[in-house]
Amino acid sequence: DVDEFMLVTGNQGGGLCEFGITSGSLNPISYQHNHAITALLSSSTAEEEENQIYITGCKDAMIRVFNRQHELIATLKGHEKTVSSLSFASTSEGNRYLVSGSWDGTAKVWDLERKVVIATLPGHENTVSVTGLGSSDKNYLIIATGSAGIAQGNVISGHTVRIWSVDVKTSEVSCLKSVANDHEGPIRHILAVNQACLATCSNDGSVKLRSPETGTVLSTLQFIPQQQVSHPPMLLSVAKVVGDDDSIVTSAEDGHVVAFHLSESSGEPQILLHPACVWNVIGLPNGDIATCCDDGTLRVFTRNSDRVAPLEEREIFAQLVQEAHKKKGSGPTPEEIAKLPLWEQNLQTRGTSEGQVHVFNKGGVAIAAQWSEASQTWIEVGQVMGSAGDGGAIDGVTYDHVYPIEVDQTGGAVAKLQIGYNNGENPFVAAQRFIDSYMLPQHHLNDIANYIQQRAGSAAPSLGGGVPASQGGGGSSSSAATTGIPMVSYQHLPMPGYKMFELSAKSAATTMEKMQTKIKGFGKLSEEQLQQIASLASTLMATNRYHASQIQPAELNAIMNMLDTLPPSEAFPALDLARLTAAHPHGAGESNATFWNKVVTKALSMCQDTSSLEGPAAVAIPMLSLRLFSNAFRGGPGSQLAVVGHLDDILTCINSFIASTNKNVRLSVATLLYNIAYYIHSKAKSDSTTASRVITYIDAILKAQSYEGEAITRALIAAGTLALANPQAKETAKSIFMVSRVEMSASPHGDVARAV
Secondary structure (H helix, E strand, O other), X not given: OOOOEEEEEEXXXXXXXXXXXXXXXXXXXXXXXXXXXXXXXXXXXXXXXXXXXXXXXXXXXXXXXXXXOOOEEEEEXXXXXXXXXXXXXXXXXXXXXXXXXXXXXXXEEEEOOOXXXXXXXXXXXXXXXXXXXXXXXOOEEEEEEEEOXXXXXXXXXXXXXXXXXXXXXXXXXXXXXXXXXXXXOOEEEEEEEEOOEXXXXXXXXXXXXXXXXXXXXXXXXXXXXXXXXXXXOOEEEEEEOOOOOOXXXXXXXXXXXXXXXXXXXXXXXXXXXXXXXXXXXXXXXXXXXXXXXXXXXXXXXXXXXXXXXXHHHHHHHHHHHHHHHXXXXXXXXXXXXXXXOEHHHHHHOOOOOOOOEEEEEEOOEEEEEEXXXXXXXXXXXXXXXXXXXXXXXXXXXXXXXXXXXXXXXXXXXXXXXXXXXXXXXXXXXXXXHHHHXXXXXXXXXXXXHHHHHHHHOOOOEOOOOOOEXXXXXXXXXOOOXXXXXXXXXXXXXXXXXXXXXXXXXXXHHHHHHHHHHHHHHHOOOOHHHHHHHHHHHHHHXXXXXXXXXXXXXXXXXXXXXXXXXXXXXXXXXXXXXXXXXXXXXXXXXXXXXXXXXXXXXXXXXXXXXOOOOOOHHHHHHHHHHHHHHHHHHHXXXXXXXXXXXOHHHXXXXXXXXXXXXXHHHHHHHHHHHHHHHHHHHHOOOOOHHHHHHHHXXXXXXXXXXXOOHHHHXXXXXXXXXXXXXXXXXXXXHHHOOHHHHHHHHHHHHHHHHHHO
């Protein structure tokens, strides 16, 4: 088939593809951008082929111009941040100029022949969308811009439509008109529909039709989704249908594409549901429209019966849509259940608040468990069946609502993340949880909280909850823009929590029996003390009862008595008991802080000189001491307070055993450094001296070249987390040229180590 025209698409990886219409051919374009492509614009197909061009805007703030043969013919440098929007604007005599909008809050006008900026349109509120309007003067361009708004207090406001004139001879810029805050959310796209109509779409789910002379609203097209949801979906793009002045089409983040009729007599809007978010929709020269969907598919829709796809292809598309949207109301699939954390290992996942719900895999069934602050453990509440509306699960935690959000990654790519929110929850609490999970800058708290408020349809609360904060000026809620939040996101960094050396449920009885036999065989404990040890062992074996059981003071005294009275060669079972007790919520609680301080002090004393130890104690004393310290960080406030209070001495202890010839000791060293790194990361103000010291010890591990895969991976995750959490730690790693050793050490130890 001879193609009528070609479509070019760009992706987040910086790649371009050419699609032939109507042949359906697909040809990857060889040119590779270094960053995500965020805007595309092409010249008219009516132009001579030698004059046809297309233009890309990129996350690296560059604009690139290509000819019809996909050759790069110009690179335009001038913006300071991502180029978010591109449009042409012409004088009355048809002299064409390029207009660009950016995250830097400016729009720029470019002379493509001279490849220079001729004017800058300043003063916008964050991300700028642009479109050229008709001009009646040979020396002037008329341009419309829309902005995303800025955070003011706990609302996003200031999203503004502006009408500009630009003198192409003198570069004089004038803002002729401006209209602010008539959308209830950031303006995502602006389009000149025709000489008499300007359109904007927004996060508030509406399209507003405006006067191109003044920017004032003439009418509002409100998209009401077919299913009942708490808030209309964000509209991401708006396009005109070529050859039909009565129609525009818009795309939404929930997969809806909606064709609106501008005249009221033309009937209801037409809805084209997609399997996923539709990032962009454009009108094609033949009157068709094309959509770019988050499932990686370009689709073309037509009103012309001669161009309709075969029935089989349409049925496949309908099935994809049905399955994608049905999934919201169904329970998790076997594959999704397999990815959930195991119920048997639930103690490795610590809750963050009373009543928090988390989903686990229990024997191949998804179950929900609720966090108990009092017992510091998870309590099973039932099987997960399905969810309604926009609810779902993130990392095993179920929420009443799950909302999408975009963030920048290193290298210019975009990460699509999700925010979980529960009905009745303070949006600021949910926003802070998201910030903490992904290390977002704290000043974005208000932006994210307001985005949640918009999506959930809740009034803006005060930071303390209770009475809603005053909105002023009518009190309408606004939303936060979901793009352009500067952050770095990594798959394995920072680590999600502490690691523990726990009692295996399968071998618990055997382990405890051997331990009691060994203690009894020493012949140093009274019958009463042996009974206390037996009682303690019975409690520690019942891991599924940790939320309801308690460790008695007499049982803790029995451990301490063993450590105080037995020689090191016979005291190491007491360290093992202490290590396991640190995993018990009540045992590690604040009420037992004095006990843990004594235990940590004694363990450090025993580790000061192990050169004279022989037999099992030579390995057991350092290994169990290090594992005791590791568990104490995760166990509870009492045990954590003890190890934090002795952190300098514990680091000295670690240094003594970095070069150990025993692999169990080496794993214990790496795990303890891992937990210390997480402790530093979790604090608002980290100790730079301690963080740098940990970095040097991890570097010593890498230099040793004797650590096994799991130990190396934990050490690398610890180093990466510290580099993110503490600038001084990062500088220390640079100063000792740690990067080369990281790469060399990770290479033999699997995908996770290499990814870290």
